[in-house]
Every structure is written in structure tokens, then in C-alpha cells.
Amino acid sequence: xxxxxxxxxxxxxxxxxxxxxxxxxxxxxxxxxxxxxxxxxxxxxxxxxxxxxxxxxxxxxxxxxxxxxxxxxxxxxxxxxxxxxxxxxxxxxxxxxxxxxxxxxxxxxxxxxxxxxxxxxxxxxxxxxxxxxxxxxxxxxxxxxxxxxxxxxxxxxxxxxxxxxxxxxxxxxxxxxxxxxxxxxxxxxxxxxxxxxxxxxxxxxxxxx
Amino acid sequence: xxxxxxxxxxxxxxxxxxxxxxxxxxxxxxxxxxxxxxxxxxxxxxxxxxxxxxxxxxxxxxxxxxxxxxxxxxxxxxxxxxxxxxxxxxxxxxxxxxxxxxxxxxxxxxxxxxxxxxxxxxxxxxxxxxxxxxxxxxxxxxxxxxxxxxxxxxxxxxxxxxxxxxxxxxxxxxxxxxxxxxxxxxxxxxxxxxxxxxxxxxxxxxxxx
DNA sequence: ACATAGACCGAACGGTCGTACTATTCTCCC
DNA sequence: GGGAGAATAGTACGACCGTTCGGTCTATGT
Numbered sequence: 145x146x147x148x149x150x151x152x153x154x155x156x157x158x159x160x161x162x163x164x165x166x167x168x169x170x171x172x173x174x175x176x177x178x179x180x181x182x183x184x185x186x187x188x189x190x191x192x193x194x195x196x197x198x199x200x201x202x203x204x205x206x207x208x209x210x211x212x213x214x215x216x217x218x219x220x221x222x223x224x225x226x227x228x229x230x231x232x233x234x235x236x237x238x239x240x241x242x243x244x245x246x247x248x249x250x251x252x253x254x255x256x257x258x259x260x261x262x263x264x265x266x267x268x269x270x271x272x273x274x275x276x277x278x279x280x281x282x283x284x285x286x287x288x289x290x291x292x293x294x295x296x297x298x299x300x301x302x303x304x305x306x307x308x309x310x311x312x313x314x315x316x317x318x319x320x321x322x323x324x325x326x327x328x329x330x331x332x333x334x335x336x337x338x339x340x341x342x343x344x345x346x347x348x349x350x351x352x353x
Numbered sequence: 354x355x356x357x358x359x360x361x362x363x364x365x366x367x368x369x370x371x372x373x374x375x376x377x378x379x380x381x382x383x384x385x386x387x388x389x390x391x392x393x394x395x396x397x398x399x400x401x402x403x404x405x406x407x408x409x410x411x412x413x414x415x416x417x418x419x420x421x422x423x424x425x426x427x428x429x430x431x432x433x434x435x436x437x438x439x440x441x442x443x444x445x446x447x448x449x450x451x452x453x454x455x456x457x458x459x460x461x462x463x464x465x466x467x468x469x470x471x472x473x474x475x476x477x478x479x480x481x482x483x484x485x486x487x488x489x490x491x492x493x494x495x496x497x498x499x500x501x502x503x504x505x506x507x508x509x510x511x512x513x514x515x516x517x518x519x520x521x522x523x524x525x526x527x528x529x530x531x532x533x534x535x536x537x538x539x540x541x542x543x544x545x546x547x548x549x550x551x552x553x554x555x556x557x558x559x560x561x562x
Numbered sequence: 563a564c565a566t567a568g569a570c571c572g573a574a575c576g577g578t579c580g581t582a583c584t585a586t587t588c589t590c591c592c
Numbered sequence: 593g594g595g596a597g598a599a600t601a602g603t604a605c606g607a608c609c610g611t612t613c614g615g616t617c618t619a620t621g622t
Binding site for chain 4: 564565566567569570571572573574576579580582583584585586587589591592
């Protein structure tokens, strides 16, 4: 029972990498088996169906995201510093070398948005949880006095997500060398609009919203 | 030579719809032929290769985008009003009934970002052109005195793109009923940060429309 | 030492994929 | 209205898809 779980884990690890590169539709059992030098049937036996394999891959991605982004960021001190930690970890995740094709949730989001099923449901729920985590973090920043009292924290979460989507677009598709700088500027503007104390010089932005 | 072009156009029209729903990888010749009640070979003869078909579909999408978004918006008076027109037409495009699966460029962007080839190249160039159009429009708004003189117009274009990406994410994947309102709020904040004069009600934002 | 359970393989299934060919039908010009 | 050429159909191909099945190893527990 031990050897099996070991290879199973190896399969999922490689499957996640592959899925980021070729998408979840392109994640094929034959290709996986070839890469890992297993027989298709031997590999297949670990999951029972392709749908189940996709779900396990998504679960692995979630676990990794929590480990690499959420948990470390929550270790930062409450307030705007935690928001910054969240943002920085998130950007690092988007370009993590272990995810050569970018964030699997971004890929899944556009690929599955019109294909109902458990995979789509899982992605939607994950995003919902993540948005809530961001909003809650913003709320503690309000409590700490870092953000303006009237801040709409759900809107803040939405705006932050948009910024990161823009980052993925600019860096992955467009290969824009300025992607990182652009994204950081947008983030600083968002913080400023949320009422955060100015850290460095940034564009004269909107106070309150 | 007339009848052929007719059906060819019909094929492309349906192919574009299909591609938005199932992605460019899922856009299959057999499926297309079935839907249009043609034989695979009859359909295939129009394009010669699948790659060419994909390119023609992308070209059609570009033409439509120019017709439905760019050209009408450029008819608006120079300045911030033209920026608003661009934004509104763009949002309408994202949810256009003739694109049931959302913007084909969004789909292509995440699907092709790691698969080099002419299709990817075409998408990248289209996005570059579009970003430049936005930046130029912002520049005229600066000239008109609607935006602050020091505005970084490329950054403005990047930020606007992010906002629309966030809109697609929230409305298509999350089916968030507040997606539209969130997006308009983000847009108003962007305009405000760019130095646009407050519209009717200044701070609460999201008035308009 | 041996029984047993789990890991893995090889072959094969029915389908669908993109792409070749060769026919047949249609359209339009003279 | 017949003949040229374009448009479409038909059929076949090799490759790959997810899945099933029977069997052979190998490791573990007793």
C-alpha cells in the first residue's frame, strides 16, 4: 500500500505541471503514462476515471496554493502588511517554476467556464474561498486602521483579483518585461485608494471610493 | 466561386461560436461538419489545414471586434467620453449573444500562452494593437484636458485590460450578479485616478448608466 | 514459507481526431 | 445546353483518445 501512493503522488505532481502547460483538456492519460514510463492502464488504475484524475489534480493545486500562498501570508502581522504579503506570495505563485504553464486555476477558469461538471464546481468554490480570504484580510486591515473604515472589502478582493489576472496576461501571454512593474503600480494605487498610508511616491489617486 | 465563399463564411461564423464555448483545441472539424450538416472532407477543403482554420477564425474575431467595439467607439467625441465609449462597447462585446462562450481572445490567451505557433502570434499581435488603441485614446483624453498631463497611458491601458479580465472572470466563471457593478466601480476609480473630472455624483462612484 | 492483496503490464475495444485520396454533384460561362 | 471547373460527398488512413480485462509480478503479513 505504500509504493502505490508514492507513484500516485508522482503522477499527480507531473499531471499538475502538464495541465498548466496544455490545459485540462490536453491533460491526457496516454501522454502522462508516456512521460512517467507507465502503461496507460497501470496509471489509469490509480484514479478510475479521467474526471476523477482532473479533480485530484485540482485538489493538489489547492493544497499547494494554501501551503505556498495563504498560510505563509497569514503569518504576517495583521493589517496592510498581511495584505502585502498575500499579494507578493500570490505573484510568486503565478510565476512559480513548479507551475511552468502558470496558475492552474486561471487555466481552468477560462477552460471550464462553459462546461458544467464537478471540475468546474470545484474551481468556482476554490475561487469563492480565495476571494473571501482576501476580503477578510482587508477587513482586518480596516480594523487595524490601515484601510479606510468605509472600505468595501469584497470590491477590494475583486479589484485585487483583476490586477493579478492582468499580471498573468501581461507576463505569460504578452511576455511584457514591464508586467511586474505595471502590476506593482496597480497594486500600490489600489492600496492608496483603499486608504492605506502612502509608502513611496505613487500616482495621485482616488481617496475613498 | 460565390456559393463557396458563402458556406465558408457560414462555417467561420459557427466555428467562432463553437470556439468560444469549447476552446480552440476543442474546435474540431468533425463536430463542425456535423453541426453544419457537411461532410468532414467538404468542410476541410475550404481551409486545407486545421491551423489555417484556427487562424481564419481568429481573423474573423478581430474583424468583428473592430466593427463592434473599436470603430463605433472612435465615433465618440475625443477625450474621456471616447474612453467611456470604448469601455462600454468592450463590456458589451464580452457578453455579446453572438459569442456565447465569451471573448475568444480571452480563451485563446490562456489556452495558447504556452503553445508557440502562428495562432499564438496572431493573438499576441492583436492584443498589442488593442492595448495601443486604448493608450492612444487615453492620450487624446490627456490632450483634451480630461486626464492629468502626467498620466502613463500604457499603464492606463494595462489597468483597463485588467478590469475587463476581472469582469469576464466574475461574470462567466463565478456568475456573480454583482460583476457588472463591481466592474463599473473599478472603472470609475480608474478614471478618477487618471484625473478625470467627477461625473455627476463624485465620490460614491458607480453612478452612471 | 506461503497465501494474498495490490501494483503494474499488454492487448484490445469503440470512437474521434486531422488529413489524404477519389468520385460525384452543382454552378456558371459560352 | 453542354462543358469546364469549383464545391461537396464518400471513403479510408493512421494516430490517439478513455476504458476494460486478464494476467503477471512483487511485496507484505502471518
